[in-house]
Amino acid sequence: MDLLRFATAGSVDDGKSTLIGRLLYDSKSIFSDQLEGVERTSREMGSEYTELSLLTDGLRAEREQGITIDVAYRYFATPSRKFIIADTPGHLQYTRNMVTGASTADLAIVLVDARKGLVEQSRRHAFLVSLLQVPHLVLAVNKMDLVGYSRQVYEDIRREFTEFAAKLQIADLTVIPVSALHGDNVVDRSQNMPWYEGSSLLNHLENVYIASDRNLVDGRFPVQYVIRPHTSEHHDYRGYAGKIAGGVMRTGDEVIVLPSGLPSRIASIETADGPVAEAFAPMSVTVRLEDDIDISRGDMICRPHNQPSVSQDIDAMVAWMSEEPLRPGQKLALKHTTRNTRALVQSVQYELNVNTLHRDESAPELALNAIGRVRLRTTTPLLTDEYRRNRETGGFVLIDENTHCTVGAGMII
Amino acid sequence: MSDVTDSPRRILSQLELLESEAIYILREVVAEIEHPAMMFSGGKDSIVMLHLAAKAFAPARIPFPMLHIDTGHNFPEVLELRDRLVARYGVNLVVGSVQDAIDRGIVREEPNGSRNRIQTPVLLETAEKNGITALLGGARRDEEKARAKERIFSFRDEFGQWDPKKQRPELWNLFNAKVHLGESIRVFPLSNWTELDIWEYIAAEGIEVPSIYYAHQREVFERNGMLFAANELCRPTAQEPTFLESVRYRTVGDATLTAAVRSHADTVERVLAEVASSRITERGATRGDDRVSEAAMEDRKKEGYF
Numbered sequence: 001m002d003l004l005r006f007a008t009a010g011s012v013d014d015g016k017s018t019l020i021g022r023l024l025y026d027s028k029s030i031f032s033d034q035l036e037g038v039e040r041t042s043r044e045m046g047s048e049y050t051e052l053s054l055l056t057d058g059l060r061a062e063r064e065q066g067i068t069i070d071v072a073y074r075y076f077a078t079p080s081r082k083f084i085i086a087d088t089p090g091h092l093q094y095t096r097n098m099v100t101g102a103s104t105a106d107l108a109i110v111l112v113d114a115r116k117g118l119v120e121q122s123r124r125h126a127f128l129v130s131l132l133q134v135p136h137l138v139l140a141v142n143k144m145d146l147v148g149y150s151r152q153v154y155e156d157i158r159r160e161f162t163e164f165a166a167k168l169q170i171a172d173l174t175v176i177p178v179s180a181l182h183g184d185n186v187v188d189r190s191q192n193m194p195w196y197e198g199s200s201l202l203n204h205l206e207n208v209y210i211a212s213d214r215n216l217v218d219g220r221f222p223v224q225y226v227i228r229p230h231t232s233e234h235h236d237y238r239g240y241a242g243k244i245a246g247g248v249m250r251t252g253d254e255v256i257v258l259p260s261g262l263p264s265r266i267a268s269i270e271t272a273d274g275p276v277a278e279a280f281a282p283m284s285v286t287v288r289l290e291d292d293i294d295i296s297r298g299d300m301i302c303r304p305h306n307q308p309s310v311s312q313d314i315d316a317m318v319a320w321m322s323e324e325p326l327r328p329g330q331k332l333a334l335k336h337t338t339r340n341t342r343a344l345v346q347s348v349q350y351e352l353n354v355n356t357l358h359r360d361e362s363a364p365e366l367a368l369n370a371i372g373r374v375r376l377r378t379t380t381p382l383l384t385d386e387y388r389r390n391r392e393t394g395g396f397v398l399i400d401e402n403t404h405c406t407v408g409a410g411m412i413i
Numbered sequence: 414m415s416d417v418t419d420s421p422r423r424i425l426s427q428l429e430l431l432e433s434e435a436i437y438i439l440r441e442v443v444a445e446i447e448h449p450a451m452m453f454s455g456g457k458d459s460i461v462m463l464h465l466a467a468k469a470f471a472p473a474r475i476p477f478p479m480l481h482i483d484t485g486h487n488f489p490e491v492l493e494l495r496d497r498l499v500a501r502y503g504v505n506l507v508v509g510s511v512q513d514a515i516d517r518g519i520v521r522e523e524p525n526g527s528r529n530r531i532q533t534p535v536l537l538e539t540a541e542k543n544g545i546t547a548l549l550g551g552a553r554r555d556e557e558k559a560r561a562k563e564r565i566f567s568f569r570d571e572f573g574q575w576d577p578k579k580q581r582p583e584l585w586n587l588f589n590a591k592v593h594l595g596e597s598i599r600v601f602p603l604s605n606w607t608e609l610d611i612w613e614y615i616a617a618e619g620i621e622v623p624s625i626y627y628a629h630q631r632e633v634f635e636r637n638g639m640l641f642a643a644n645e646l647c648r649p650t651a652q653e654p655t656f657l658e659s660v661r662y663r664t665v666g667d668a669t670l671t672a673a674v675r676s677h678a679d680t681v682e683r684v685l686a687e688v689a690s691s692r693i694t695e696r697g698a699t700r701g702d703d704r705v706s707e708a709a710m711e712d713r714k715k716e717g718y719f
Contacts (some may be wrong), residue, residue: 297702
């Protein structure tokens with residue numbers, strides 16, 4: 001069984017929690033004690049329906065105020081796949097939460113209300129999905145029951161969204177008309193929309209092909225930890241532990257270690273279950289080299305003829321997530337793969353208006369939830385690829401050196 | 414590394430992906446944090462985590478101690494396996510005793526006799542006394558609604574408290590382990606595992622878990638719709654008749670609070686089949702402590718509970 005991670009995004013009242021509740025409920029992933037709790041609370045709130053949204057609202061403040069505070073992770077499985085949902089709230093801190101949820105997602109579902117059509121937030125969500133390079137996007141046109149299951153309404157939204165998506169780098173777009181409240185096209189094909197010939201949402205989630213989304217071409221092995229047992233049995237043992245960030249590695253491959261540039265050859269690839277002939281992303285393995293060279297955490301093992309950029313000058317799209325704005329001259333801690341360093345903000349080149357995609361080159365700084373192109377200078381070189389080529393070696397986080405909070409997400413251009 | 418587009422389908426199963434992620438997290442903790450320790454309750458999740466730690470650092474030993482908060486309300490089968498695992502993996506074991514803390518007047522026994530809530534100050538004190546700045550825990554996000562919103566690297570203030578509104582964004586696999594003196598991090602390598610994943614992994618890897626997870630005959634009585642073992646820690650009242658039943662435990666916690674479920678699943682395969690078809694969550698079925706209110710777990714976490 002394989003695994004699909006997906007993120008969900010929608011504006012307030014688009015019915016996102018209801019949709020997730022419906023997916024869990026109709027795929028029989030809800031437990032009876034959870035359902036009883038939700039039914040009880042729905043009655044207390046005086047609701048006509050069982051409020052499936054209560055299944056996902058976890059914290060007391062959320063239940064009391066009927067809002068979602070933070071990214072929540074949900075799990076369910078069908079006979080063919082296991083799913084991890086990153087449920088991201090649509091209003092408060094939406095950029096920060098959506099960027100977080102989308103960063104590890106294979107697929108994103110953006111919801112729109114069929115009565116309202118595309119709103120500013122739908123475009124914003126689609127843009128963030130493309131910025132984070134989520135490989136697959138589903139636009140779920142919800143509340144079809146409230147527009148009489150009208151084909152025309154669906155077609156208009158689909159056309160408008162497809163035109164907008166064409167301006168973004170969205171590789172795979174699917175548009176599905178649904179009613180989360182009544183379950184139309186969520187798990188089973190709806191009888192109410194015979195004109196829709198595509199898959200139900202769950203059917204699409206079960207079958208979307210994700211195996212080729214990883215980069216299996218550029219070999220990238222960031223060294224995470226050096227294993228040296230210091231025991232008589234393994235006296236001279238030295239293994240480089242890490243998770244493969246790209247490509248395929250094989251015993252006997254010629255490699256080069258960056259940033260030193262020293263060449264060697266893979267002597268063995270080991271796991272606790274024994275050596276393997278080859279390993280690929282995203283396996284966690286231990287690599288041993290034929291030559292005894294000085295390698296430490298933050299170094300990268302790659303191929304002599306396919307190397308990442310080695311640079312201290314970093315151009316990146318940055319999503320800013322702190323109340324205190326990002327300003328030129330600011331110093332921040334930076335974490336990229338397994339490398340920790342410091343960065344100086346050289347300049348903000350422009351702020352991107354995520355609704356119009358207009359570039360504001362006069363923006364002096366990036367405020368909370370703003371996204372813009374930023375130039376950084378790091379104290380040590382980073383070993384990078386373009387984010388769109390490899391999310392693992394192209395993404396970094398910025399950390400405030402005083403508060404230690406994570407304040408920015410960077411995607412290298 | 415080879416350019417291969419010829420290639421077999423290089424796809425990892427969900428268990429392989431979860432294992433790889435957990436190993437990566439465990440290594441990240443040791444690489445970034447000076448004095449981590451692993452919470453060990455003797456339950457299946459902490460045993461799986463221990464197994465993963467052994468894999469992450471092989472052939473070297475696990476480079477951190479295990480920390481067990483001993484409520485004194487233990488299942489003997491669990492303590493026995495704990496001691497064997499400590500010997501097998503060659504790890505250090507640090508024990509914080511709730512009984513000892515009660516005797517010293519640090520905490521006071523609760524009226525219902527449960528030591529679940531009062532183990533939190535003992536945990537915080539034991540960690541502080543041993544200079545531990547990060548605690549690895551076996552909690553999973555599918556267990557409970559408050560856990561579903563917690564980060565893998567979960568920041569705690571100088572009082573060990575969790576503030577759900579001030580969590581650090583967690584992007585890609587880039588974990589922020591930075592803390593100031595006095596603050597700490599809780600790390601949950603099994604965040605993305607479900608109860609079923611844990612059992613599938615136990616079956617696939619042949620991991621030994623305490624015998625009470627498998628069906629056995631036990632003298633029990635019914636209280637609040639749950640089955641409790643009748644023994645010196647948990648005495649039935651005159652209105653609670655005891656009877657012999659085939660039961661197993663789905664979770665292992667304070668023995669006075671942890672209920673058994675009726676079951677004939679006496680092998681790992683049968684447990685797997687039972688978990689796959691269960692319609693009740695493991696905590697809902699077996700944990701008196703989570704039944705107090707809708708927000709029971711959230712409240713305990715804010716105080717520093719795991």
